[in-house]
Amino acid sequence: MSEKGIAYELQTEKPWEGRDGFFAMNPAGRVPVLHDEERGITLADSRAICEYLEETVENNQLISGTAQQRAEVRRLVAMFDENFFNDVSGPLLHERMKKRLILRQAPDAKMLREAMKLSHDWLDYIDYLIDNRPWLAGATMTLADLAAAAQISVADYLGGIDWSTHEPARGWYLVIKSRPSFRPLLSERMEVIQPPSHYAEVDA
Amino acid sequence: MSEKGIAYELQTEKPWEGRDGFFAMNPAGRVPVLHDEERGITLADSRAICEYLEETVENNQLISGTAQQRAEVRRLVAMFDENFFNDVSGPLLHERMKKRLILRQAPDAKMLREAMKLSHDWLDYIDYLIDNRPWLAGATMTLADLAAAAQISVADYLGGIDWSTHEPARGWYLVIKSRPSFRPLLSERMEVIQPPSHYAEVDA
Structure with missing residues (x-):
């Protein structure tokens, strides 16, 4: 918004x-x-x-371009909202947030390892996209970048992202983090749970 | 299509x-x-x-009306694609199709009971909508009706729908089933698994 x-x-x-x-x-x-x-x-x-x-609201079109390009934006939004959530941010929220704050249980180490493994596969896919395009869906920033960054931000907060071998994805995410629309969100905190130190950093 | x-x-x-x-x-x-x-x-x-x-393709608009009406169509599509699938058709596919054809396991009776219970809640919601509108999203047939009918058709095939106490939902679904676009789909069959006798009936 x-x-x-x-x-x-x-x-x-x-x-x-x-x-x-x-x-x-x-x-x-x-x-x-x-x-x-x-x-x-x-x-x-x-x-x-x-x-x-x-x-x-006509201002700053985020599902833009031809019908085919708009379909590509929507494909990627669905992929991060559903598949990335099922693989990475959903399990991390369940193990590290819901179990701690609601169920009062310890996280399942096997589930966390699996989410971290899948997180690497997803960052590989972002690396691949960013090696071929300036933004995830093509030449301009779209809703796909915002949907992906929103999911990644949750996973990153919960310690589920290892950026060390993913330079293209990391560069793309730093640009998103430094946008005036995104930056304020990085100062919000969950109850009790603290993010890793790199979480809110916008220059590196 | x-x-x-x-x-x-x-x-x-x-x-x-x-x-x-x-x-x-x-x-x-x-x-x-x-x-x-x-x-x-x-x-x-x-x-x-x-x-x-x-x-x-301009012919027969299925996400039609004002921006607010279009949002209502999309809300209902998401609800059936995601929530109904998670509650009813997904568990039924897992217990009755995937376990039989791929995993070679018996279905879990508790999971099936839970899916049937939630299926009743969903049919109550369709009854409520159809008591207030001719079609799920409003005055005309839209993608919401097709998305809902697609999910319900899978659940019905797998014996997960008890229509007996849901006259409004049943009437709405019979109209969809008798459409020339939908009718041919009802003659398709999964491997091994047969649907209940009412599944492909279009008059009642």
Whole structure:
């Protein structure tokens, strides 16, 4: 939303607490939900919200180009939202956040090792894309870069990213981290859990 | 694609066999993939493909209406593709298809009961929508109806849907089943596994 120049206010929601008012806004019980008080509009689902903002706010097109290029942006968004989440950020959140704060259990070392291994494969794929294109989906920054960086940021916070052998991916991510839209997000902290020291650094 | 009047040919792909040529078309290793030989275009991800077809083929708009209505279509598509799949069709495919044909294990009765229970909650939600609207997303048939019917069809094939107490949902699904685009799909069969007798019936 900052990239589109739209003012917003964040509200914390813990979907696992099952608050009635939240399920009324999104029967799927998931974040994010966008609520526009003035227009009386409530929207749910990350991609539905992004498509809506792209259709209603012309400023800084993030699903841009020909129909084929737009399909490439959407392919990559889905890949990071679903496959990267299933492989890396989802298991890390479960093992290092949910087990610590909610279930009061120790993380499963085998699950963490598997997530770290898959994380390397994903960084290899980003290295490959960035060796061939300036941004993940092509010549310009798109929603694909933001979706990928959002997932990677969660994984990086939870110590799941080893950047040492992934220079192209690391360079791409440093550029995203230093954007005015992204930088403020890096100062947010989870309860109890602290990120590694490199997490919020924007120059290296 | 039939709804949009686009001719196509289906090719069977078993993603779990990890065929190199398939991963070259979609590094995420998932179906569906759309390949247009003539234009040399390969697209991956169900929603990216649907958005592409909607942008390039004007005939029969399936993500239609105002930006807000389009967001409602996309919210429901995501809900059935992701949440319904996670709750119902995914577990049924795992227990009744994957375990039988690939893992050679017996299904887990507890998992099946849980999927059936959640299936009732989902049919309640469809009953509620259809009590208030002619189609899932509003006044016209959209991609939301097709996405929901696709997931429900898989669950119904695998015996996961008890229609007896869900008249509104049942009526809506019978209308979808009788469409010329949908009807031929009902004669397809999985290897070994047979659907219940009501599965392909279009009048009741």
